[in-house]
Amino acid sequence: MNIKRLLAAAAVLLAFGAYTMLVVVRFGYFGFVTLSLREPWAMQMLLDLVIALGFASTFVVRDAKKHGLAAWPWIALSIPLGSVSLLSYLVFREVRKASGRASDRSAALVSQP
Numbered sequence: 787m788n789i790k791r792l793l794a795a796a797a798v799l800l801a802f803g804a805y806t807m808l809v810v811v812r813f814g815y816f817g818f819v820t821l822s823l824r825e826p827w828a829m830q831m832l833l834d835l836v837i838a839l840g841f842a843s844t845f846v847v848r849d850a851k852k853h854g855l856a857a858w859p860w861i862a863l864s865i866p867l868g869s870v871s872l873l874s875y876l877v878f879r880e881v882r883k884a885s886g887r888a889s890d891r892s893a894a895l896v897s898q899p
Contacts (some may be wrong), residue, residue: 792880799873806870839864842872853879 809817822828843861850857855878863871 787882793879794883795873795876795880799870799877802873803870807870835868839868839872842869846872846875849879850875853877853883855882 792845806861818828818838822832837852842865850860860871860875867874
């Protein structure tokens with residue numbers, strides 16, 4: 787992921803996170819349960835979200851292993867936070883990768899005679 791993708795992911799995370807906070811403050815954390823029990827479309831969307839998060843979680847597990855990261859915090863946080871947690875993982879991974887490259891370059895500069 788390059789800097790443009792990182793900024794795009796961070797922007798989506800911030801916008802969606804802010805909207806999520808507004809909805810939770812206004813309707814309560816479990817407001818979606820009340821709505822999904824009353825409206826079949828809301829229940830369908832809730833079930834769809836659970837399935838999508840399950841598939842996305844398998845991606846996070848594989849990707850975290852590939853990048854030497856722990857997947858369990860992001861998977862555990864996806865239960866209460868949903869896709870906010872998985873978006874956070876992508877941003878964290880890219881920031882960590884970028885800071886690793888920066889420290890590698892610094893180490894190379896320091897070690898030069």
